[in-house]
Amino acid sequence: MKVTKKGEEVEIIGVQPEVGTKAPNFSLKNLTDEVVNLSDFSGTPVLISVVPDIDTRVCSLQTKRFNEEAAKIEGVKFITISNNTKEEQANWCAAEGVDMEILHDTDGTFGEAYGLFIPAMGRLARVIFVIDKEGKIIYEAISTEISEEPDYNAALEKAKNAR
Structure with a gap:
């Protein structure tokens, strides 16, 4: 796929992975070196926000926006994933x-499992x-222009409706 x-x-x-398939x-x-598995959240809807580089403007905006929204929505787990180092993420937070x-x-395991690695950038796609709750993907939005913010409202609506 090209973006x-x-x-x-x-x-x-x-x-x-496609909408309708098991994630x-x-x-x-x-950041505390605990291993987090997607399967840990079985029975709970999960919104995963994937950003190419936490230290860039759009990734920072996206991560802050979902962090703010997470506080308002009960019953949904919010996770941000990037291939920045732990130290870069901790410094940003x-x-x-x-x-x-x-x-x-x-190590690229998520990027490989989800087909999201962009070799030319050495980063994950947005x-x-x-x-x-059953572990099926009900919404997927790959930003066709990496430097643009995603459609927050569409993703948040799907997450709210999945509760």
Whole structure:
């Protein structure tokens, strides 16, 4: 699949899971080095916000927006994933005053399982997934232009309706 970064075409390698299919499980570490598995949230809807680089403007905006919205919606687990290092993520959270579940995919296992790695950038694509209580993907939005913010309202509505 091809997307653009500031108008320049880049390719995402792999196959993305489709809406209606079971979300691939993953195991990633959070900022306290605990292993977090998608399967840990069985029975709870999950919104996964994937950002290419937490230290960029749009990724920062996206992460802060979902963090703010998470506080308003009960019964939905919000997770942000990037392939930044733990230290980069921790520094960003400290600088922004954000306390949230943020996972680092520094070894590329999530990017591979979800077909989201962009070799030309060495980063993950910008994607939002909503997974229902049964573990099926009910919403997927891959940003066709990486430097643009996603449709927050559409993703949040899907997440609210999945409760």
